[in-house]
Amino acid sequence: METRHFFRSFQSSVIIVIALLTVISCKRFPEPDFSYTPTDNLEAGDAIQFTNGSADANTYEWEFGDGGTSSQENPMYTYAEAGIYDVKLTAFNEAGGQAKTKSLIINEPTVLGFFVSDSTGKIALSDAEVWVYDNESDWENLNEPQITGITDSEGIVVFTNVEPIVFYIWAVKQETGGTWISGGYTPALEQNEINMFNVPCTWVENQKKATFSIKRHPLELTGAGH
DSSP states (O other): OHHHHHHHHHHHHHHHHHHHHHHHHHSOOOBOOEEEEOOSSOBTTOEEEEEEOOBSOSEEEEEOSSSOEEOOSSOEEEOSSOEEEEEEEEEEETTEEEEEEEEEEEBOOOEEEEEEEOTTSOSBOTTOEEEEESSHHHHHTTOOOSEEEEOOTTSEEEEESOOSSOOEEEEEEEETTEEEEEEEEOOOOOTTSEEEEEEEOEEEEGGGTTTOOOOOEEOEEOOTTO
16 A cells, blocks of 8 residues: 555656646746947947847846946946947846847047137136037027036136037136137037137226127147146
C-alpha cells in the first residue's frame, strides 16, 4: 500500500512539473526595442526621451552606458559629457529577459555666450540683463525674449544647448543717471562649438532715452581672452 501511495504521489508531482514547464515554454520571450528623441545631434546637457517599444514585456532595466540606470518604462536621461555610449534595454516577462543595445553619439553642446562691456570694450559690465531672440521681428518689437540671462562679475553670460541659428540680442544695464545699452545680432552659430561675442554698450543719459534709438549691428567674436 505504501509503495502504491508513493508512486501515485510521484506521478502527480511529475504531472505538475510537466504542466509548469509546458506553461513556461508556451510563454514567448520579450522582444526589446526602443527609440529616442531628439534623433539628430544629441548634445551633452540635452534631455533625451527614451520611448519603449518592447513587445511581450512587463518590467524593464535600462543601462545608459555612463553608469546611469533606470527601471522606468519610458525614462528621460541627460548625459553630462560628450562621448559614445551604449544604451542597453533589458525587457522581462515570466519566460525571462532579453536585451537590446544601441550606440548613441553625444556631441559637445552648442554654446552661445556674450562679453558685455562699456563702449571702449575694456570695462566689463556685471549684472547686465541680456535678452535673446530667435527672430528679428520679436527683437525689434521688444516682445518676450526666448532666453534671458544676467552677466557675471566678468561681464559674461553663457547659454548652452542652443540652436545653430542667428540670434538677436539686447544688453541693458541701468545705473544712476542713465543706462548702458546695446542691440545686435550674431551670425549663424557653429554647431557643437563655443560661440562667444563682444557686446560693447552705449551710455544713454536718462533725459535722452525718449529720443535715443539703437540700430541693430553684427556682433563680433570675442578675442582669445574671453
